[in-house]
Amino acid sequence: MMGPWRYWRLKTKLLFLTLFTSALGIALVCAALIFVENQNYREQLNSIISSLDHIEIIQQACIYDQQGNVMASLASLDKRECPPVNRQLDIGFVEEVYRLLMPVTLDNETVGQLFLTSHLEVLYGHIRTFVFLATGIGAVILVALVFLALKLQRIVSEPILTLSQTAERIAQDHDYSIRAPVSGTDELGRLGHAFNEMIGTIQQQNRRIVDSRNSLERTVEARTSELSMANRELEAFSYSVSHDLRQPLRAVEGFGQALEEDCGEQLNETGKDYLRRIRAASVRMAGLIDGLLILSRVSRQPIESQTIDLSQLLQEITDELKDIGDDVPSEVHIQQGIEVVGDSRMLRVAFQNLLANAWKYSAHEEERVIEVSARKKGRWIAIEVTDNGVGFDMRYIDKLFVAFNRLHTPSEFGGTGIGLATVYRVVRRHHGEISATSKVGEGASFVVKLPVLGDGD
Amino acid sequence: MDGHSILVVEDNPDDQVLAVRALKSASESSPVIVLEDGQAALDFLFGNNSSQPCKNLDSLGVVLLDVKLPRVGGLEVLKCIRSSPLTNWLPVVMVTSSDEPADLLEAYRLGANSFITKPINYREFTEQMTLLARYWLVVNKVPKTGAVRSY
Numbered sequence: 001m002m003g004p005w006r007y008w009r010l011k012t013k014l015l016f017l018t019l020f021t022s023a024l025g026i027a028l029v030c031a032a033l034i035f036v037e038n039q040n041y042r043e044q045l046n047s048i049i050s051s052l053d054h055i056e057i058i059q060q061a062c063i064y065d066q067q068g069n070v071m072a073s074l075a076s077l078d079k080r081e082c083p084p085v086n087r088q089l090d091i092g093f094v095e096e097v098y099r100l101l102m103p104v105t106l107d108n109e110t111v112g113q114l115f116l117t118s119h120l121e122v123l124y125g126h127i128r129t130f131v132f133l134a135t136g137i138g139a140v141i142l143v144a145l146v147f148l149a150l151k152l153q154r155i156v157s158e159p160i161l162t163l164s165q166t167a168e169r170i171a172q173d174h175d176y177s178i179r180a181p182v183s184g185t186d187e188l189g190r191l192g193h194a195f196n197e198m199i200g201t202i203q204q205q206n207r208r209i210v211d212s213r214n215s216l217e218r219t220v221e222a223r224t225s226e227l228s229m230a231n232r233e234l235e236a237f238s239y240s241v242s243h244d245l246r247q248p249l250r251a252v253e254g255f256g257q258a259l260e261e262d263c264g265e266q267l268n269e270t271g272k273d274y275l276r277r278i279r280a281a282s283v284r285m286a287g288l289i290d291g292l293l294i295l296s297r298v299s300r301q302p303i304e305s306q307t308i309d310l311s312q313l314l315q316e317i318t319d320e321l322k323d324i325g326d327d328v329p330s331e332v333h334i335q336q337g338i339e340v341v342g343d344s345r346m347l348r349v350a351f352q353n354l355l356a357n358a359w360k361y362s363a364h365e366e367e368r369v370i371e372v373s374a375r376k377k378g379r380w381i382a383i384e385v386t387d388n389g390v391g392f393d394m395r396y397i398d399k400l401f402v403a404f405n406r407l408h409t410p411s412e413f414g415g416t417g418i419g420l421a422t423v424y425r426v427v428r429r430h431h432g433e434i435s436a437t438s439k440v441g442e443g444a445s446f447v448v449k450l451p452v453l454g455d456g457d
Numbered sequence: 458m459d460g461h462s463i464l465v466v467e468d469n470p471d472d473q474v475l476a477v478r479a480l481k482s483a484s485e486s487s488p489v490i491v492l493e494d495g496q497a498a499l500d501f502l503f504g505n506n507s508s509q510p511c512k513n514l515d516s517l518g519v520v521l522l523d524v525k526l527p528r529v530g531g532l533e534v535l536k537c538i539r540s541s542p543l544t545n546w547l548p549v550v551m552v553t554s555s556d557e558p559a560d561l562l563e564a565y566r567l568g569a570n571s572f573i574t575k576p577i578n579y580r581e582f583t584e585q586m587t588l589l590a591r592y593w594l595v596v597n598k599v600p601k602t603g604a605v606r607s608y
Binding site (some may be wrong): 235239243244246248249250251253254256260283286390 | 557
């Protein structure tokens, strides 16, 4: 439906449509009536003229004198009597006929009366023709108007229909490259433009989302491959550390021992002392390597969660400590029935470190007392390990769980500085927390909080 | 001690010297054969002919096999030893520097008789070697290679 009207406003179009169809309807009806009336008039003229010849429409005619006596009468078929005129006569339309009574005047003087009765057939015929024609013409005009209105309404409805079909197709196919055809600059045209612009924006945004998702995927892929490469390297590194770094230490320690055994007599006391120090240093270094390996292992190994009888595990660790032993009388109280969920190897490493620390730092006491207790608090279980050892200065709490930081000199207490860092790593990997409190000379207390459900990574 | 020999497959010269010293102090009479890598060990065990038992096998009591060896690794040598009917009876003790759990599992899966980690402390190492020589050369019995040949 192209045409100059596509630049009209929608309001104008609707107004035009309504006015145009109604006006056209009225005009057509008027034209039809004028034509019919014109025809009728011609027929009437004809009929008047012919009525003079065809008197049969007059049913009865009577002429009365002044006194009402019938002076003359004419009657068609039914030979009806003239009605007495002095009686009140019904005139006008009576039943199937039209009656007329009029005075007969001569020189302004009434000399008698004329009575006429006429058929109504002609009148009925006219009315029938008129009704028939009007209905017919009206129906034809109505059909024509409906057809026209249908044609014209497309001007308004077509763009809406196209727009809605486009919207449906886009919604169905998710194809945002589809555009609605837009014609004209009316409200619908503007709507179409706005719709297309909106779809364009969505398409652009979709493209941007896809682009950024792709780039994100690429980044994640790259990072993952970097990470797994780093992991592999780390694994190879710690494998190499565990094999290759140890070997020279074994050589240092072994040949030191061999030297002492085979050539001991040739060394003086100072020489033997140096040799002992060399061997002790290599043993310490081996301890450091072991600690680092354990730390790296608890960092990279996957967690295999299971329910663990922690009380029993702690008892085993305590027995091992007692076996290595020292001369300090020791009391270790472990609360029975402590159950946690986590990786048993890692938790063993963690609590081995905590108990070994408690053991080590209480070695200078007259009697060693170590206590392990647990209590549940909501989703958490808190396990507390306390000792009556030397404790530490709370000023340095920040350094406690950092690898290679020590709060005691090697001459006071030996150690690698890796143990608590390992404990911290294990606890963090179990999504737990660790805290410590102490006073110098009054022992230390470590609290490990683990989630009850054990949602380790 | 029975005259059975010990085969030590060890690539590091320091460890070779220390191992031989420890084994000698444990069992003076047992000859110790030292080889530097896995390929040399396979050549020694199988010789040129893979269908005939090598005469080197005749007096062999135990093999101490380092896990980490250049070219052909210790676990690979173990696999070859176990897959040949000529050598699958041979007691093999895997020796390693680290207690890497994966190596431990793999060694037993492939049929190692024993798995030990070399301690840093040489005195402990000597004790280990003494125990080892006593068990595998004195206590343990292996079939004569002639008996192996007959089936």
